[in-house]
Amino acid sequence: MNPKISQFLNANQLTTPCLVVDIDRIEQNYRQLHHAIPSADIYYAVKANPALPILNKLITLNSFFDAASWEEIHSCLSAGAKPSQISFGNTIKKVSAIQAAYQANIELYAFDTLEELQKLTQHAPGAKVYCRLAVDNMGADWPLSGKFGTTTEHAIKLLLEAKKAGLYPYGVSFHVGSQQTDPHAYIHAIEKSAVVFNALATQDIYLEMINLGGGFPIQYHKDVPEISQFTTTIQNSLTHYFGDTIPRIILEPGRYIVGNAGVVSTEIIQSSQRGKANGPRWIYLDIGRFGGLAETEGEAIRYPITTMYDGSTTGPVILAGPSCDGVDVLYQKTNYHLPLQLTAGDRVALLNTGAYVSTYCSTCFNGFTPLEEYYI
Amino acid sequence: MNPKISQFLNANQLTTPCLVVDIDRIEQNYRQLHHAIPSADIYYAVKANPALPILNKLITLNSFFDAASWEEIHSCLSAGAKPSQISFGNTIKKVSAIQAAYQANIELYAFDTLEELQKLTQHAPGAKVYCRLAVDNMGADWPLSGKFGTTTEHAIKLLLEAKKAGLYPYGVSFHVGSQQTDPHAYIHAIEKSAVVFNALATQDIYLEMINLGGGFPIQYHKDVPEISQFTTTIQNSLTHYFGDTIPRIILEPGRYIVGNAGVVSTEIIQSSQRGKANGPRWIYLDIGRFGGLAETEGEAIRYPITTMYDGSTTGPVILAGPSCDGVDVLYQKTNYHLPLQLTAGDRVALLNTGAYVSTYCSTCFNGFTPLEEYYI
Numbered sequence: 145m146n147p148k149i150s151q152f153l154n155a156n157q158l159t160t161p162c163l164v165v166d167i168d169r170i171e172q173n174y175r176q177l178h179h180a181i182p183s184a185d186i187y188y189a190v191k192a193n194p195a196l197p198i199l200n201k202l203i204t205l206n207s208f209f210d211a212a213s214w215e216e217i218h219s220c221l222s223a224g225a226k227p228s229q230i231s232f233g234n235t236i237k238k239v240s241a242i243q244a245a246y247q248a249n250i251e252l253y254a255f256d257t258l259e260e261l262q263k264l265t266q267h268a269p270g271a272k273v274y275c276r277l278a279v280d281n282m283g284a285d286w287p288l289s290g291k292f293g294t295t296t297e298h299a300i301k302l303l304l305e306a307k308k309a310g311l312y313p314y315g316v317s318f319h320v321g322s323q324q325t326d327p328h329a330y331i332h333a334i335e336k337s338a339v340v341f342n343a344l345a346t347q348d349i350y351l352e353m354i355n356l357g358g359g360f361p362i363q364y365h366k367d368v369p370e371i372s373q374f375t376t377t378i379q380n381s382l383t384h385y386f387g388d389t390i391p392r393i394i395l396e397p398g399r400y401i402v403g404n405a406g407v408v409s410t411e412i413i414q415s416s417q418r419g420k421a422n423g424p425r426w427i428y429l430d431i432g433r434f435g436g437l438a439e440t441e442g443e444a445i446r447y448p449i450t451t452m453y454d455g456s457t458t459g460p461v462i463l464a465g466p467s468c469d470g471v472d473v474l475y476q477k478t479n480y481h482l483p484l485q486l487t488a489g490d491r492v493a494l495l496n497t498g499a500y501v502s503t504y505c506s507t508c509f510n511g512f513t514p515l516e517e518y519y520i
Numbered sequence: 521m522n523p524k525i526s527q528f529l530n531a532n533q534l535t536t537p538c539l540v541v542d543i544d545r546i547e548q549n550y551r552q553l554h555h556a557i558p559s560a561d562i563y564y565a566v567k568a569n570p571a572l573p574i575l576n577k578l579i580t581l582n583s584f585f586d587a588a589s590w591e592e593i594h595s596c597l598s599a600g601a602k603p604s605q606i607s608f609g610n611t612i613k614k615v616s617a618i619q620a621a622y623q624a625n626i627e628l629y630a631f632d633t634l635e636e637l638q639k640l641t642q643h644a645p646g647a648k649v650y651c652r653l654a655v656d657n658m659g660a661d662w663p664l665s666g667k668f669g670t671t672t673e674h675a676i677k678l679l680l681e682a683k684k685a686g687l688y689p690y691g692v693s694f695h696v697g698s699q700q701t702d703p704h705a706y707i708h709a710i711e712k713s714a715v716v717f718n719a720l721a722t723q724d725i726y727l728e729m730i731n732l733g734g735g736f737p738i739q740y741h742k743d744v745p746e747i748s749q750f751t752t753t754i755q756n757s758l759t760h761y762f763g764d765t766i767p768r769i770i771l772e773p774g775r776y777i778v779g780n781a782g783v784v785s786t787e788i789i790q791s792s793q794r795g796k797a798n799g800p801r802w803i804y805l806d807i808g809r810f811g812g813l814a815e816t817e818g819e820a821i822r823y824p825i826t827t828m829y830d831g832s833t834t835g836p837v838i839l840a841g842p843s844c845d846g847v848d849v850l851y852q853k854t855n856y857h858l859p860l861q862l863t864a865g866d867r868v869a870l871l872n873t874g875a876y877v878s879t880y881c882s883t884c885f886n887g888f889t890p891l892e893e894y895y896i
Contacts, residue, residue, distance in 0.1 A: 191843075191886050215884070236789050236790050236804045257790065257794055257795070258792065259792045290852070291802075291849055292844075297795075298794075302795075321846075414612050419674030428612045438882075468668075470697075471817070472667070473666065503884050504882050504885055506879060506882055507878070507879060508570065510567050510588040510610070511566070511570060511588055511589035
């Protein structure tokens with residue numbers, strides 16, 4: 145476990161469940177990504193964890209921000225970000241949110257339908273817009289396909305339309321899926337982007353930017369490729385398709401920046417064979433799918449777990465949450481093994497839980513209050 | 521739509537998304553169930569909706585309460601419920617929660633493992649306990665099997681153990697699954713209960729209570745059997761297995777009491793063909809899976825939808841939530857049709873959303889604040 149968080153947990157007998165996030169680790173992750181691809185601008189995906197100490201740190205590092213809502217834009221501005229550092233990246237925006245963002249001088253907006261373009265034309269006249277392309281999400285543990293993005297043909301039409309409507313057709317975006325473990329996923333997406341760039345250039349519209357979205361993986365239950373494998377593939381692919389005129393590159397990492405900076409400390413409420421001589425024990429934690437671990441749906445994201453008995457004999461376990469809800473089971477098919485000694489009252493740590501935990505947490509399902517958060 | 525809620529929504533231009541709950545309808549549902557099976561005690565499953573106005577109303581009706589946590593027990597007590605009206609129904613309880621409940625004179629506790637029994641022995645000496653049986657959940661739209669309950673053989677052993685440990689072996693419980701649409705699901709479960717009662721009677725332990733759990737369905741997308749079909753089946757089955765000595769019967773309805781008393785008002789953020797000439801439109805609402813509609817996971821619960829254009833020409837739609845999350849899609853396989861006229865800014869109503877919406881809602885996923893609630 146992260147030594148700073150380990151020390152903090154040992155020094156403070158915190159009420160569980162709680163999330164502890166190491167801000168220094170976030171800085172390290174940011175610098176690492178910046179170092180791997182210095183030509184790209186990093187727009188932190190605020191939705192991964194919008195806590196103020198994270199925003200504050202990233203502002204000191206001159207990060208940009210990808211916001212999913214007016215509320216997230218407001219958080220960034222309140223933390224001291226400039227409007228020019230913020231992209232309104234959700235393609236589904238309420239008119240009131242567009243109005244508020246435009247009023248606050250936000251310049252950059254995503255879209256992927258004619259209807260959204262019409263809203264932007266009316267409520268954010270002259271804004272820089274980029275069109276989201278639908279791309280393959282194969283290789284992603286948390287895929288995003290279906291809901292967002294459009295075809296290259298339609299994107300070309302929409303960006304032409306944007307120009308006609310007085311907007312600034314600035315570029316394209318795509319998302320290869322969250323926790324994407326295959327670097328090659330970017331190649332075909334960059335090729336699609338080039339198709340749009342080239343088609344519009346024949347109409348004297350010269351796009352300037354490709355937003356590569358998020359998706360860089362972090363280590364959970366299994367190893368993932370190094371970040372350099374992704375950035376090298378991306379840079380080679382950009383050179384291949386764009387030659388000497390590589391556009392501005394935007395990245396929107398969320399998980400990559402905050403994921404491994406966080407640890408959830410949780411207490412075992414019950415550990416039982418459930419009356420069976422054989423088979424896995426059931427271990428019930430005081431955090432579950434509705435307490436923040438929403439990404440365990442379908443056992444998609446598999447957090448590493450450490451305990452005070454690591455190194456001793458283990459056995460197979462099914463892990464479940466504390467609620468009366470039958471679907472509140474974390475890992476049943478995944479082959480987790482934990483020390484046999486573990487019993488009710490023991491604490492265990494769920495590693496790499498800095499992203500998408502605090503915000504997914506329900507307000508009060510089964511009466512449980514949201515998990516406490518500590519930023520150190 | 522419920523006329524009282526309709527009138528309230530028309531009279532007040534509320535910020536969406538919001539949940540409006542008709543307290544009179546809750547009273548009506550409670551009385552209807554009580555009338556259908558007057559011999560049973562109704563323990564309202566607080567987790568379905570723990571709002572104070574609901575607890576207050578049910579207290580005036582002399583309802584009992586099924587609590588999933590110490591926090592829910594505390595809410596009931598604060599609202600004026602007596603400790604004897606409350607059951608601590610979660611089989612997974614923290615020691616601190618058992619201690620707090622016992623301190624507050626809560627008498628009745630669920631369990632289904634030896635480990636939980638040991639905790640109760642130590643921290644709730646002398647308490648009335650009931651053992652949860654695992655039963656078939658076939659026919660339920662939101663099944664609960666796997667995580668809870670044990671075999672009849674193990675339950676018999678555990679209740680004998682409870683007696684030895686100085687606890688009061690009071691009865692058994694089961695849950696046929698939430699939104700259970702087949703009345704026959706109760707028959708086999710009652711038969712299992714009788715097996716436990718009979719086996720213990722040979723050991724001079726006379727159980728007194730069967731907790732039939734929740735599960736009564738309400739009408740969503742399709743018709744469901746009348747409540748009388750369930751209660752008649754239950755009563756016939758009790759007579760069949762227990763003859764003249766029918767034990768005390770407890771019901772734990774949640775959805776049945778509050779489900780059809782609530783309406784979510786939501787705004788369409790976007791409606792688009794997404795560049796395709798054919799196929800369903802995508803309609804994006806300002807509430808999604810992480811804004812409270814968690815039970816749309818796997819399209820399990822299918823809320824009826826009404827609009828201002830009902831009666832006009834409709835077309836197939838895919839319904840999705842407002843977040844940047846790709847899994848935040850409500851209905852894609854279910855064949856929803858909505859009026860073609862619907863467009864961004866229009867409001868639609870999701871009916872029968874009184875249960876399991878306000879509490880599942882995330883604290884701030886994508887920056888969105890939890891939905892407002894109105895109890896009228």
